[in-house]
Amino acid sequence: MPHSRDNNRLVLTEPVDAATIASVAAEVAGNAGWPHQAVALLWPGAAEVAGALARSGWEVEELLLMARRPGALPGAEGAAVVDQREVHPLWDRSWRRDLAELGERLDDVVAQLIGREQLNDRVVSVSDVVVREEGRVVAAGQLRVDGATAAVDSVLTEPDSRGRGHGDAVLALCLDLAGRAGCDLVVLEAAADDWPRHWYARRGFEAIGSTWSVDRPA
Structure with missing residues (x-):
């Protein structure tokens, strides 16, 4: 799945300089x-190196690690x-909405981004949670x-179906499943500069650290 940055990146857990x-x-x-070229900067205090890479033309994103205990949500x-x-x-x-600018490459890239999901089943136990409207899946996580x-990931609601509590339903069932699986911690990643972090915070998740994702074309 070469187009998947999540599956194909350099992972650094100790300090390394930008050059x-x-x-x-x-x-x-x-x-x-x-x-x-994609790199995950996972050590504490990587912000300075991330900034140096941003100044040299890399795309840089801070990801907050958020956590809470399993527990009931309505x-x-x-x-x-x-x-x-x-x-x-x-x-x-x-994916087609987000990557429409790819043009003729779009079909191949989208196929890989969907196909990569099956790889997770090889190393962790994955449950896919959905909400339907009139039989059609409009929200998932x-x-x-x-x-x-346990980790919550890939929470998504169709634009025309937002504002109806579907995200809450998906998250509530994920937390319930985590508790039934015997987990004592549920984590997720949220972009530090985007609204979902605040949505998760209102539902009991607290920021406990951050990592940095940096990338650029090869």
């Missing part, structure tokens, strides 16, 4: 044939766990369980 990151990222991406009644293939049409529509830790 070294740029050099090694270029080498790794070139050897692997990736169409991009509104889970409208959500259900389904086979992941039922979510594919929703993902397809969403994932719960990924690894031991006693």
